Amino acid sequence: MRTKKWSILLVAVLVVSMVLAACGGGKDEGSTKNSSGEDAAKAEEQVLNFINGDYIPSMDPSKVTDEYGFQFVGATMEGLYRLGEDGEIKEGIAKGEPEVSEDGLTWTFKLREDAKWSNGDPVTAHDFVYSWQRAVKPETKSEYGPYMMAGVIKNADEISKGELPVEELGVKAIDDYTLEVQLANPTPYFESLTTFGTFMPLNQKFVEEHGENFATSEATLLFNGPFKLDIKDDNQNITQANEWKLVKNEDYWDADTVQLEEINFVVSKDPQTNVNLYNEGDIDRADLSADLVDQYISHDDYRIVPQASVFYLKMNQERKGEQTPLANKNIRNAINNAIDREALVNVLNNGSIAATGLIPKDFVTVPGGGDFREENGDFAAYDKDTALEAWNKGLEELGVDSIELELLTDDAEGATKTFNENLAHQLETNLPGLKVNIKPVPFKNRLQLDTDQDYELQVAGWGPDYLDPFTFLSLFVTDGGNNKMGYSNAEYDQLISETQTTTDQEQRYQKFLEAEKILLEESGIAPLYQRARSQLHSPKIQGEIINKFGATYEWKWAYVAE
């Protein structure tokens, strides 16, 4: 029996795959031309060709967790707002500014009445209620739902744990076009949060009609954003398509603004291949790996795209219940001052810049002031003498003359590997008596060791999930889920907790500034670098926005120049 079933299944698989392979030919028909050339600078054909670094693992807004999922959910759907240039909040399904109650806890959004789903149904407040409830309730098995909504929307945390029924979630449709949201804490950045994939609306009827199959193929997707996803085979599983396109959604409420007719994507992972494709004119953008940067740095189309991800050295003060030498503030300060970040980013060679704090450069602006990073200054100065002084003082306090530390890193190849070796070497050279043992492990392994707090030094990083310093600074509160390095400072905890209840943005930011200062002046972490990517980028792409979080690229306002 067993044999038979197995054989039949597998033979079927083999046969089908042969057949599929055999009829894989036939490329897309020529791209559609349009002749709306009212703008002289605009090219006749509004078509772009990109490669994508991988397949799309999910198009279900409640379940998306990765860069590409957020990218294509972002391009094909629209939440209450969209992000414009420099993180500016632009109108989406919501019309105008929300009405916020005195205590900052009740937000009322007026929705536009001309927004439609691609099946013709209107987009209503009920779609948001349904979607947000779906993202939070345990049955959905969403990872980002509870992560994004707990502590933000009233009762989200309790519902995700199954302690309250999902109807208790603080979101309600007053009427078809009025949405009222009850927050758990006044969350001044809530508008920016609603641009994020997890907060997209969903058409209940459509989702329930397709059940398990919702968002698995083009036929089971519904769009309300500037573009529609188009796969050659309507029924092919999205996650297995290696070619797809975004086509302009004519039913989008703001379709007049959208100029691109079509964006083609194909999966290709090898940087050298991508550069070759770029040089052949097959694609309009190619990301460069460190070894390719030297070759193309003087290319006309070379550019650096700064990102808001920050990498730092975690210094674990308590390993398996025992204090490590890193519990000593002087030892930590010594390590922080012994790192020559400029040398390290030269190794990375991809446009990354030395990090001088936890909050990245050009991420948020302090109300009534400048960039957060500039306002708070440099906490990561390379100063060998200061480092040595602190080091000797620390050794004396500990009563030892040498220390051996384990440095946990990802088992990366190429520039990242050299980076880790260089870092270890710098520390050993600048701090006599220090021995650093690099322990490279696979990513999942590193996360596990981090969770178990089983390491001493660790190269770790964080990318923001909304436009607020809280996304970074909440990491290191005492016993926080992502602290995992035994850092604890009552004053820091107090400040971070206060930012959750303070509605006045100026005061709030003062607290953030102060909290970062506390964390870094006692070297809770040692900042390393702020990541960037280097790429060849066709100058004909105009008006494209690079977001600081969520979907990487925004094409709503993009067009192809002559």
Add this chain to the structure above:
Amino acid sequence: MARYILRRIVYMVITLFIIASVTFFLMKMLPGSPLKAEDKLTEEQKQLVLESYGLNDPVPVQYVRYLGNLLKGDLGISYNFDNTPVSDILIDRLGPSMQLGLYAVLVGTFFGIILGLIAAIFHNGFWDYTSTIIAVLGTSIPSFVFAGLLQYIFAVELGWFPVALWGEPKHMILPIIALAIGPMATAARFVRTEMIEVKGSNYIITAKAKGLSNLERVWKHGFRNALIPLVTVMGPMMINLMTGSMVIEKIFAIPGIGEQFVTSVVVNDYPTIMGTTLIYAFGFILILLVIDLLYGLIDPRIRVTGGGK
């Protein structure tokens, strides 16, 4: 014969069962969980999701459940690709890999045999050395180096073929050549060695005495014997290539299974790890069976007979 095949099939099932079991327990020893936002979730949130997937059950319980589903022909749903049955992944990704591997083996073996024959006929002559050098280069230089070179020379510089991507016949040529060089070198070496050995054997001398020409001797009498060892190595070679060459697939952006194999391990996508391993094992065992049966066709001396004879 039928009994022999039946017995082999029973062995196949047992082998697959052992492979499935060993892989399952090895896989469970991988650190971390299949959660994708593992670094963002709190411990409590993590446990909730793991619980809902049944991943907090004891490993033996999960094992029995997996085997149960397997018997029903259910390979499970991928953890990495939302709502995607593993069978879909196998169907979609095996196609290009198998197509590529099959052509590479055919092309490689064909030219390998020709090279080997030339070398054997002109033993110790100029053509022998030339084909030996080609074969040695083919064995020692990894296919991805060829792939890079081919892409650079024929796509970037000469523009005869597309740089990469998949879908049309013209996309297949460079990857097939890159992949075929290995099998070609192997085939050439085997054919040459065997042919030279066969050339000195008594029946060939007899054939010569009968007045058959050099070419006739090689073709009619020598070649068939020289094929036996080649068939032995061709099996594993074929399955290796058909289950995907990770690097070649990456370089030419081919939507194959090779890379998926590795990715699934990196992201702890348990059902996909199991699915790809089993399909690989199944293919391997199947090919070995076919090879054993082929022996009989080529060499009557090792034709398998039923137990009664």
